[in-house]
Structure formats: structure tokens, C-alpha cells
Amino acid sequence: MTQVTMTVNGKSVSGTVEGRTLLSEFLREGLRLTGTHVGCDTSQCGACVVHVNGNAVKSCTMLAAEAEGAEVRTIEGMADADGTLSTIQQAFQDHHGLQCGFCTPGMVMSAAALLSENPKPTEAEIRAYLEGNICRCTGYHNIVKAIMAASGQEASAVAAE
Template identity: 75%
Template sequence: MPQVSMTVNGRKVSGEVEGRTLLVEFLREGLRLTGTHVGCDTAQCGACVVHVNGNSIKSCNIFALEADGAEVTTIEGIAGKDGSLSVVQAAFQTHHGLQCGYCTPGMVMTATSLLKENPAPSEAEIREYLEGNICRCTGYHNIVKAIQAAAAELGSNRVAAE
């Protein structure tokens, strides 16, 4: 069986995988990182979004072998080393950007990418960026509010650091 090696959440990992093993399966079953969810298995819902080499990807749409040698960050990897929530995670919690929570890891990972690309997105830009992520519970209102709050906090942190 083929061997795959990558860095996941800052830790070098490797394992044997079948050629058809999806990255999401390797993360969840091989590494026991179950924060990344499998929603649709067809790259439609976004529950499985992770970052591969800094880019948001739907991990149900890529084979583990395609991520060989890559830097992968999952929802578990964006929290602080002390376990504290990231700014985006905390904003989702504070602003009730989740209901059942199934879509939340993908939403948070997508929002994190958005705020790296666009530190001060408009509501329309947030909604457009989230188009590949489906939430069946919240109607997106609080998700958008959470991302706006995270953007504001990250913006004030940038100003304070300057």
C-alpha cells in the first residue's frame, strides 16, 4: 500500500493509505482528527474544509496521496497552543454562529481564509465567499455577524500591533 507523509497542524505524520483514500478519511480515521466533518461526500456542503498549503480545500474532494508532502491545517490546528479558541472560533461562539454545529468547522476554516485574503470584508463579500458552505440551521445571519466581529477584532489587533 502507498505511504503518505504530511505535516498536519504542525506535526509530521505518515501512514499507509489505499490510493482511493480521501484526505478527509485519512484525517478522521487515520489521525483521529474528527473535527473535520463529512457532510455530502461530493464537495457541495463545505463541512470538510481544511487548509492545504494555506489554501482552503474540501478534503472530501482530494485524495490523501495528493496531499503528500503538504502542510495541512484542520479545525483542531487553528486553536492556540494552550487550547484557547482562535479569534474566528471565539466569534462564532460569542455571536451564535452555529446551531447544530455540523457545518461549523468548515465555516470557520473558510472564514479564516477569507479574513487572511480580505481583512475587512463587506457583508456581501462574506456571503459570496461562503457560497461553497451550506448551513441547514442558522440562515447564515449569525455566521455573517461572527465573521464581521472576527474581522473587527483582528483589525483592532493589527492596529494595536503597529
């Protein structure tokens, strides 16, 4: 068992973990931050995406011990302190970019990472970037629209609209 300390959503946290404890498990079980979801066991679905030191990371593919000293941001840390949704979160609601909500935390975290790298992505760039996030409900159409809108571009720029 090892002691780990990291900053999660701006707060310093620590806990005791096994060597094999995944970051996703530490967030969900150790910190009870259950917004980070686990949808597969082969690092494919992206429901568990969080930011580690500003980078989008699949938290099921990183050991908790590897996050020692890191700045971690999860879906719970995306809205403003007063509960106001961030631009991306609001765009997902406005454009119906979610249905069952299970993939949504990972989608929002990936979308945020995309827009910080590429503030005005094209539809094709959005679709390519989301290659590691699977959604079974929306057919991606409204997720793409939401991300276009969150980037300040006309959502109607989506090809078929």
C-alpha cells in the same frame, strides 16, 4: 497501498493509504482527527474544509496521496496551544454563529481563509465567499455577523441589524 507523509497542525504524520483514500478519510479514520466532517458526496457542503498549504480545500475532493509533503491545518489546529480560542472561533461563540456544530469546522476554516485573503470583507463578500459552505441551522445571519466581528468590523454593520 502508498505511504504518505504530511504535516498536520504542525506535526509530521504518516500513514499507509489506498490510492482512492480521500484526505477527509485519512484525517478522520487514519489520524482520528474527527473535527473534519463529511456532509455530502458531491463536494458541495463544505463541512470538510481544511487548509492545505494555506489554501481552503474541500478535503473530500482531494486524495490523501495528493497531500504528500503538504502543510495541512484542520479545525483541531485553530485554537492556541493553551486552548484559547482563535479570534474567529471566539467570534462564532460570541455571536451564536453555530447551532448543531456539524458545519462549523468547515465554516471556521473557510472564514479564516477569507479573512487571510480579504481582512475587511463586506457582508456581500462574506456571503459570496461562503457559497461553498452549507449551514442548515443558523440561516447564516449569525455566521456573517461573527465573521464581520472577527474582522474587527462592527457586527451591527450587518444589513438588517
